[in-house]
Amino acid sequence: MKKTKQIILQTAKKLFTKHGVAEVSIRQIAAEMKISHSNLLYHYKNKQALLTGLHQQLLDAALVINRDFHQTDELVKALYHSTQTGFRILYDYRFFVIDLNHIMRENTKLHQTFLQIGKFRDQLYREIIAKGIEKGYMRTPEYQNEYELFLQRIRIFSDYWVASSAIYEEGNQEDIIDKYVRSFMNMFYPYLTQKGKVEYLLL
Amino acid sequence: MKKTKQIILQTAKKLFTKHGVAEVSIRQIAAEMKISHSNLLYHYKNKQALLTGLHQQLLDAALVINRDFHQTDELVKALYHSTQTGFRILYDYRFFVIDLNHIMRENTKLHQTFLQIGKFRDQLYREIIAKGIEKGYMRTPEYQNEYELFLQRIRIFSDYWVASSAIYEEGNQEDIIDKYVRSFMNMFYPYLTQKGKVEYLLL
DNA sequence: TTAATTTTAGACCAAATGTACTAAAAAATT
DNA sequence: AATTTTTTAGTACATTTGGTCTAAAATTAA
Numbered sequence: 170m171k172k173t174k175q176i177i178l179q180t181a182k183k184l185f186t187k188h189g190v191a192e193v194s195i196r197q198i199a200a201e202m203k204i205s206h207s208n209l210l211y212h213y214k215n216k217q218a219l220l221t222g223l224h225q226q227l228l229d230a231a232l233v234i235n236r237d238f239h240q241t242d243e244l245v246k247a248l249y250h251s252t253q254t255g256f257r258i259l260y261d262y263r264f265f266v267i268d269l270n271h272i273m274r275e276n277t278k279l280h281q282t283f284l285q286i287g288k289f290r291d292q293l294y295r296e297i298i299a300k301g302i303e304k305g306y307m308r309t310p311e312y313q314n315e316y317e318l319f320l321q322r323i324r325i326f327s328d329y330w331v332a333s334s335a336i337y338e339e340g341n342q343e344d345i346i347d348k349y350v351r352s353f354m355n356m357f358y359p360y361l362t363q364k365g366k367v368e369y370l371l372l
Numbered sequence: 373m374k375k376t377k378q379i380i381l382q383t384a385k386k387l388f389t390k391h392g393v394a395e396v397s398i399r400q401i402a403a404e405m406k407i408s409h410s411n412l413l414y415h416y417k418n419k420q421a422l423l424t425g426l427h428q429q430l431l432d433a434a435l436v437i438n439r440d441f442h443q444t445d446e447l448v449k450a451l452y453h454s455t456q457t458g459f460r461i462l463y464d465y466r467f468f469v470i471d472l473n474h475i476m477r478e479n480t481k482l483h484q485t486f487l488q489i490g491k492f493r494d495q496l497y498r499e500i501i502a503k504g505i506e507k508g509y510m511r512t513p514e515y516q517n518e519y520e521l522f523l524q525r526i527r528i529f530s531d532y533w534v535a536s537s538a539i540y541e542e543g544n545q546e547d548i549i550d551k552y553v554r555s556f557m558n559m560f561y562p563y564l565t566q567k568g569k570v571e572y573l574l575l
Numbered sequence: 576t577t578a579a580t581t582t583t584a585g586a587c588c589a590a591a592t593g594t595a596c597t598a599a600a601a602a603a604t605t
Numbered sequence: 606a607a608t609t610t611t612t613t614a615g616t617a618c619a620t621t622t623g624g625t626c627t628a629a630a631a632t633t634a635a
Contacts, residue, residue, distance in 0.1 A: 173582085189477050191394040194622060205584045207625090212582090215623075270470045270535050274392050280539070287540070311561075312573065318558040324540075326525065329532035332473050336483070337490070337527070355521040358514075359562030370515065376612085397592060408614045410595090415612090418593080 174212050176202060178226065181219045185264035190220070191271055217276050224279060227262045228286075231255065235293075244306050245368040248297065248357070253350050256330075260346050263331045287324065294323055298360075306365035307357075319360070326353055377415050379405060381429065384422045388467035393423070394474055420479050427482060430465045431489075434458065438496075447509050448571040451500065451560070456553050459533075463549050466534045490527065497526055501563075509568035510560075522563070529556055 180202050184193045195216060199206040213219045238251040259266060273280040298316055301307035310316050330349045338345045354372070361369055383405050387396045398419060402409040416422045441454040462469060476483040501519055504510035513519050533552045541548045557572070564572055 189474055191474060192477075195624095196622070206623090207585075208583050210624075267473045270538055271392060271394060271474060273539055274395075283539070311569075315558070315561070318555050321555045322525075322529065322559060325532055325536045326528055328536060328539075329528055332535075333528045333531060335473055336476055336486070336531075352521050352524045355518070356525060358518070366514075399592070409593090410615075411613050413594080 171212075174222075177209060177212055178219065178222050182223055182262065182264065185223075185268070190216075190264060190268040195219075217279075220272060220276060220279060223262065224265065224282070227258070227265060230258045230261075234258075243368060244297070244301055244304060245357075245361070245365055246372065249350070249354055249372055252353055253346075256346050256350050256353075259331055260342065263335065266328060266331045267335050269328065269332070290327070291320055291324065294320055301360075301365070305362055306368070307360050308362050316360075319356075323356065326356065374415075377425075380412060380415055381422065381425050385426055385465065385467065388426075388471070393419075393467060393471040398422075420482075423475060423479060423482060426465065427468065427485070430461070430468060433461045433464075437461075446571060447500070447504055447507060448560075448564070448568055449575065452553070452557055452575055455556055456549075459549050459553050459556070462534055463545065466538065469531060469534045470538050472531065472535070493530070494523055494527065497523055504563075504568065508565055509571070510563050511565050519563075522559075526559065529559065 177198065181193070181198050184198055184201060195209055196206040198219075199209040202209070213222065234251050234255050238247055241247045241250075265272065273283060295316075298307060298319075302309055330353070334345050334349060338348075354369070358366070358369060380401070384396070384401050387401055387404060398412055399409040401422075402412040405412070416425065437454050437458045440457055441450055444450045444453075468475065476486060498519075501510060501522075505512055533556070537548050537552060541551075557575070561569070561572060
């Protein structure tokens with residue numbers, strides 16, 4: 170990608186994060202970069218194009234997570250590390266989740282993509298749970314749908330922890346991320362077997 | 373409150389819900405009501421005043437929840453019913469949570485109020501958990517901070533389940549609410565004792 | 576070096592928005 | 606019935622925004 174295009178995305182990300190997607194105009198981004206708005210428009214024809222570009226960057230960054238995940242046999246530890254990586258990336262692009270509903274509303278294409286990724290993620294966690302049960306890290310469900318309801322909560326947490334942190338937290342970025350990683354991991358704790366808990370408490 | 377003011381709030385709520393807070397202007401609300409925008413401005417001087425008014429309505433409606441909660445001795449059942457009531461109210465004012473971060477960003481006063489209510493809610497759930505443990509419905513924590521992390525997840529779920537449903541769900545309103553009530557209740561399940569689980573599974 | 580292409584800035588436009596001001600109409604009070 | 610207050614509509618204005626068009630400048634290719 171051209172350098173200018175990269176700087177545009179970078180500047181857009183900065184302003185989106187600081188002021189919110191709805192509050193930032195093409196012209197403001199251009200002004201921040203000290204280029205004309207028509208020049209910016211030459212590279213990205215509108216705000217939606219910017220968002221699409223930034224979303225692509227986010228997806229590219231997120232690709233590493235899957236790779237990371239399969240590097241160790243210790244399931245809980247693997248989950249912890251891939252969560253940490255994922256959460257860091259998401260925090261960097263936090264404007265995206267903070268204004269998630271606004272963006273989805275205005276961009277049906279991104280909405281569709283997001284739904285697809287969501288299904289992909291659901292499937293991933295479904296497999297993790299299945300594997301966890303199989304390898305004796307997690308207990309079997311106590312009633313039907315127990316783990317499907319769990320998945321639903323995983324989804325909400327994953328999508329919105331950053332938005333929540335923007336409202337409630339202040340302080341060091343790494344501390345915040347770490348706090349939510351722990352909170353996320355703690356979702357799994359009650360479903361772990363003794364074997365799983367041992368590994369968990371060693372983290 | 374004057375009838376006109378009520379209609380204004382009602383119309384604002386309708387449009388906020390349909391199109392999002394950031395996307396709706398004073399003039400659009402006035403047009404929807406077929407009054408002049410200067411007339412609307414006479415009653416509410418700007419969008420923030422509208423939001424404050426609607427937020428007050430939401431708080432008034434939410435007051436009943438506490439009353440409801442203390443009507444029964446069966447803790448799990450009481451939690452279920454107050455959750456159901458609370459979720460219905462929140463769904464009615466869902467524009468508020470769907471655009472939560474946007475609103476908080478633009479209205480520091482509402483942000484402060486929101487934080488206070490949050491503390492109040494935290495305290496409420498803290499007491500529920502304490503009572504649950506005391507009465508033998510919930511198990512004691514297995515390690516330090518376990519229930520504080522749980523509270524954090526309760527917060528995220530409570531704040532954002534509506535936003536999540538706006539992205540993922542389509543269908544009947546009551547079904548959606550019911551689904552998320554169940555999902556919320558299921559958060560508690562792994563922390564219940566045998567006594568608690570019996571009551572839970574009877575719901 | 577010249578020609579072609581890409582990048583940039585500036586001017587311009589129409590639409591929307593928040594806001595302020597004025598005056599008429601409606602309602603309430605005396 | 607007269608007057609005071611409240612409610613309403615209309616107008617006007619400055620600002621911002623997304624978007625288009627044109628031409629100059631910069632870069633690249635021949």
